[in-house]
Amino acid sequence: MLELTLQAIYTGLLSGGFYALVAVGLALIFGTMKVINLAHGELVLLAAYVAYATESKLGLNPLLALPIAMAVVVSAALLTYFLTNHIKKDRELNSLILTFGLGIILTNSLLMVFSANIYSTSTEWFFEGVVIGDTLFSMRSELLAFVVGVLSLGGLYWWLNHTWHGRAIRAVSSNLDAAKLMGMNPKQAEMWSWGVAGILATLAGCMLYTTSVIHPPIGHGLTIKAFIITVLAGMGSIPGVLVGAFLIAIIESLTATFFQSSLSELASMGIFLVVLIVLPSGLFGNKRIH
Amino acid sequence: MLEVMNLSAGYGAMEVFWDLSLKFEGGKTTTIVGPNGAGKSTLLKTIMGLITPMSGDVLLRNESCLNAETWQRINEGLVLIPEGRLLFGDLSVEENLIMGAYPKNSRKSLENNKENVFNLFPRLKERRNQISSTLSGGEAQMLAIGRGLMEEPKICLIDEPSLGLSPVMTHEIFSIFRELKEDKLTIVLVEQNTNQALKIADHVYLMQAGRVALSEKRENIDLKKLEDFYFARN
Ligand SMILES: Nc1ncnc2c1ncn2[C@@H]1O[C@H](COP(=O)(O)OP(=O)(O)OP(=O)(O)O)[C@@H](O)[C@H]1O
Ligand SMILES: [Mg+2]
Numbered sequence: 001m002l003e004l005t006l007q008a009i010y011t012g013l014l015s016g017g018f019y020a021l022v023a024v025g026l027a028l029i030f031g032t033m034k035v036i037n038l039a040h041g042e043l044v045l046l047a048a049y050v051a052y053a054t055e056s057k058l059g060l061n062p063l064l065a066l067p068i069a070m071a072v073v074v075s076a077a078l079l080t081y082f083l084t085n086h087i088k089k090d091r092e093l094n095s096l097i098l099t100f101g102l103g104i105i106l107t108n109s110l111l112m113v114f115s116a117n118i119y120s121t122s123t124e125w126f127f128e129g130v131v132i133g134d135t136l137f138s139m140r141s142e143l144l145a146f147v148v149g150v151l152s153l154g155g156l157y158w159w160l161n162h163t164w165h166g167r168a169i170r171a172v173s174s175n176l177d178a179a180k181l182m183g184m185n186p187k188q189a190e191m192w193s194w195g196v197a198g199i200l201a202t203l204a205g206c207m208l209y210t211t212s213v214i215h216p217p218i219g220h221g222l223t224i225k226a227f228i229i230t231v232l233a234g235m236g237s238i239p240g241v242l243v244g245a246f247l248i249a250i251i252e253s254l255t256a257t258f259f260q261s262s263l264s265e266l267a268s269m270g271i272f273l274v275v276l277i278v279l280p281s282g283l284f285g286n287k288r289i290h
Numbered sequence: 291m292l293e294v295m296n297l298s299a300g301y302g303a304m305e306v307f308w309d310l311s312l313k314f315e316g317g318k319t320t321t322i323v324g325p326n327g328a329g330k331s332t333l334l335k336t337i338m339g340l341i342t343p344m345s346g347d348v349l350l351r352n353e354s355c356l357n358a359e360t361w362q363r364i365n366e367g368l369v370l371i372p373e374g375r376l377l378f379g380d381l382s383v384e385e386n387l388i389m390g391a392y393p394k395n396s397r398k399s400l401e402n403n404k405e406n407v408f409n410l411f412p413r414l415k416e417r418r419n420q421i422s423s424t425l426s427g428g429e430a431q432m433l434a435i436g437r438g439l440m441e442e443p444k445i446c447l448i449d450e451p452s453l454g455l456s457p458v459m460t461h462e463i464f465s466i467f468r469e470l471k472e473d474k475l476t477i478v479l480v481e482q483n484t485n486q487a488l489k490i491a492d493h494v495y496l497m498q499a500g501r502v503a504l505s506e507k508r509e510n511i512d513l514k515k516l517e518d519f520y521f522a523r524n
Contacts, residue, residue, distance in 0.1 A: 177340055181360065
């Protein structure tokens, strides 16, 4: 029983690192623009399909797809930014419609190009087991996704605090007029937040392909998960994203272990609602990009 | 150096001032006094590009800067130390100061300037890790001034710096402004504290209800008369 619980928590912890990687791009863009990119999950999925194509068509390790996937996904993210930027009125609201539509277009394009088939990696290295302390089991790819997720968030945190582009993103997220008075160009900060969100989505997509299976409709589910974690975190807080992602993932894993895996999403939704009732501004509420 | 010509601006459809013309000479200190709601802060925000004017022009070194974004004006050395708390409320005191070093020219002397600010305001040094939204009014004012100095202004617009400061602190910051003046900075100072403000001024404007009611060289101004003027139209 104890072993089972520990294993469930361990599995949840590992997927929490991956969830955080998926969610943080959404939080970053929300910070600078107060825009929720509803095509974010589709961008992650796009990267996963690039990884699939690299493996199946070129016969290469899917991780070698990173540079191409990054070029594709960052371009798509910047294109989304420029379209969002052209919204003249009520950007916060109208961008929801715009990005939701772009998500549908992306899903259907993937469907057209790659069909509705389910794909997963055929590189065996990824699903070999790793046992820690004789009891905790995972696939190599799950451990890799966790490490990549945590390192990426750490890197992002460093970048936001120690580079001028990063600082401008924090300043714009905190107080737009004050940021302008520091000589910051808000448009540039917004563009960087979309570009970096694209890079993070690419990493997430490649991890998605190596740990799990992909097919066109799952992009939408990823967006929802990212959105829930971002709200749970308290819109725009990066440590909050990490904590929120672990919370959701561990609850899901415990539910799947002790009840049914079909109930796990329901359980995480339940926690989400409870947190919002108790702490309306999220776990790390009222803080912006930290 | 800096000139405002026939400027009109406001919020939405409401005009705060009309056809306003003022001139700020290079290397000199110009003080703008006037009652609450006269439009002084609105004028400074319009000069910075935070508010788009309805008509008229703002000349920076004899060239219109209306097409320049706020951040481009900052890169020209135009800096506003805003009234009240236009701080990064969720960032610490020290982080707020670091943000002040964002303009390209001031980045390399970040550490130096930060030490200088901490020497000027030891209180900020004590509270360097405190989240700035929890500062007292006076401390927040010190932080806004310190952050503005981090930007290494050439033309410095200062909006009611003494607001919320004790008489001792007010005296201190005015001695800082006097030093800036000796360094040949162009200063535009909006102040309710006419006594202090007149002491360092070269030129004085009195603004009332969106208009310039008086424009005089400092030496031609009698504080008593100015106050009569001030109260007569209030
Ligand atoms: N954001 C705003 N939206 C609408 N009206 C505003 C706004 N800010 C200021 N006003 C109005 O514009 C007028 C001028 O305000 P402003 O702040 O420029 O005055 P001020 O001369 O700086 O006054 P004070 O000495 O009290 O700071 C006032 O009537 C004020 O109510
Ligand atoms: Mg004012």
